[in-house]
Amino acid sequence: MARFTPHTEADIQEMLEAIGVETLDDLFADVSPKFEDPLDLSPTLSEYEALRDVEARAGENVSGMPIFLGAGAYDRITPSSIGAIISRGEFLTSYTPYQPEVSQGHLQAIFEFQSVISELTGLDVANASVYEGANAVAEAALMTARLTKRDPKVAVSAGLNPRYREVVETYGVEVVELPFDGGTTDFAAVPDDVSGVFVQSPNFFGVVEDIEAASEAAHVVDALCVAVCDPISLSVLEAPGNLGADIAVGEAQPLGMPLLFGGPYAGYMATHEKFVRQLPGRIAGETVDQDGKLAYVLTLRGREQDIRRAKANSNICTNQAVTALAATVYAALMGPEGLREVAELSISKAHYLADRLQDAGLKLSYPEAPFLWEFAVEMPDVDRVNDALLHNSIVGGLDLGDGTMLVAVTEKRTREELDALVEVVANAG
């Protein structure tokens, strides 16, 4: 009997009788070709045994150490309240809120998520989230093509996370490369046939870019400017909407989501209200019920695949409701001051580390460039340094493959951990 099925033999017999067949096999009389062998899967385990296996596999991963990896996913503090809220069955075990009368919880939470993203980005309207950061970037690229009525072709620089760029290319968007020098992008020479100009700030190397310059360059050629921003950074950096960006997108993982080996996270997307019909994904809007009571509902549904089918603006169906809820609860608990404190702690610690590394004789890849909490540092043999770090129970930074290591520092890192890293690097270098 299936593990989570309540039926007894008596239930099954009564039900088969009601249906008018004799055996369970009879229910599959129409199936052809049939599969009649037992499935060749590992033996059935009890919950206890299965979870023991989970623990064993978890033990084969390196964990419980300070992490200096970033590059799109950050080891940040996650308040305990988030887990308590998102594990509530009413949220966790529901589906897309198609029946608004019994889905007001998620609908209002989505409305609040959209509000948080709108506030952070300085743009009018946000969607309910998409799968994750790279997909938000790719969807934004397609959005620029629809809005400009041009072929999907976007200008990016090496400052855009290379994995985001790869996903953009998978989605069939042509990519032209902008010059990248001294840690920042040169937007002076944007081709005039692109649909979008992308600017990631802080960029892949942690450096703050000039979003205003990117917007101006985009608008000169009648293209749209897409800013890719870490939401935590928007507590200290100017909102992209105030710098001329038409669309802001990014990865919401830093807002209270565990690393979990790359997902689930949530991608966010925001834009001007005039572009909302080309915004993909779910949008929750305010309305009233027939008694005049305020309520929320999925709206502008004419954009979506289940209504428009082949003419929809994207095939996206689900958003990332539960992880977006985590981000919403995180933003609520932190508030504007807490979010700023997270950013400032990270910046202070990252700059402390960069200074100590330079004191130890190491060189930053872009010593003149303004950075927040991530920076590239020159190291002839990153692999060897990372092995030495691991030996000292530290997960080092990302090997960029060109003799540099990308180091991320969050509010979680202690001075002791930073000093320990410097010591190992200095000795291993």
Added chain:
Amino acid sequence: MLGERSLGRLIRDKGRKGRRGYTLPKPDVDKTDLEQVLPQKSLRKEKPGLPEVDEPTAIRHYTNLSRKNWGIDTNFYPLGSCTMKHNPRANEAAAAVPGFASLHPLQPEKGAQGALRVMHELQGFLSEVSGLPAVSLQPMAGAQGELTSILMVKRYFEDAGDEGRTTVLVPSTAHGTNPATASMADFKSVEVGLDEHGCVDVDELRALVDETTAALMITNPNTCGVYERNIAKIAEVLHEKGAFLYMDGANMNANLGRMRPADAAVDIMHFNLHKTFSTPHGGGGPGSGAIACSEVLAPFRPDPVVEKEGELYRFVCPEKTIGRMSTFHGNFGVVLKAWNYIKMHGPELRDVTDMAVLNANYVRARLRGAYRIPYDELCKHEVVVQPPKGKKALDIAKGLIDHGYHPPTVYFPLVVKEAMLIEPTETESKETLDDFVGAMLELAESGQEELEEAPTQAPTRRLDETRAARQLKARW
């Protein structure tokens, strides 16, 4: 009036300037002066209008919001094509283990062997269940699994120098994501009609398939809950013209251990791990749309897949990959839960399908007479019914809410007027089904006026959806 009523409703309205809901560690290094290290014009002038609330207020706010939401945990949720089965909490426990929860996605392979092994094993499980040799866990939802599959087909033809493949065929019963996916991959989607059983009309298909056809996107069992009995024939028709058969695996809960897509010559398919393998839906995500495919299509899978080399699990980029579909390795947390669920079942996965199909057929048998059943023959894991003449599916749906049941999917599939697509899943007891049927029978007899009033017992009455669209307000 609205403003007054809404006072204190949103989390932002429940705060006061200066309140904080979380305390961070005290700084242990000197504070960096932002004005010193960042360009003046890059600094934020006005702080974002976020809530300023204390922790108790936040917890109460979101807990009370949750109480205005129904889930499988609170109510029977027979939403067709969504497989709202019980979500075992062991899955959640698995994803909370620190060795996974705190694992950075760019951790070198040697420091993530446990995670890679889980992925490798799940690839194997999905291969066994589908009969297809190659798997990718990259896609993060069913719709992305569809897109991945169709992009792989597209890349296959590009690689083969076969340039005339411009069309993807989609049955009229298909999920909306199918034609939307075809468009997104730059194919023209062409609809195929149905035979008298609600299945793909093989003769019509034969007439449509030619050298411009890239693939047919079939859902099996289809969205009427009917098994596509000609699926092997359909594959043959496509293969004769060099086209592929793609299977939308949204309804795999009807197939486990009873039918393997590969045996029907399906070339490529996606799974919805959040449906078939019980990882929760979470109010519309996250999901996972893992795909499985034939050897011919395997080199085109997204980057990366996990392979075992000696004792080491490694990420490998397939030779002719379409590229990445996500920043890292897909929704690993969902993968981990599905792996755990399959391990708790092993070969008994077949019982899951048997009980799901038993439950759907039982509901069909019990509703017969009071409701019209357009395809009243064996159904698989779900059944499509129509209300008695003169009654609307929407009204019955809202009426069900007052009886404590989440409505089935309504007005889908599009080919059935006033469709109500009921998928009970295997985790519901006979008593629950009997009670649900009782409510359905009662509603079939209810007066129209009474039905149109429903729901009256839910957190809200029916909503003004037009207003939401016309006077868009999507933020505070």
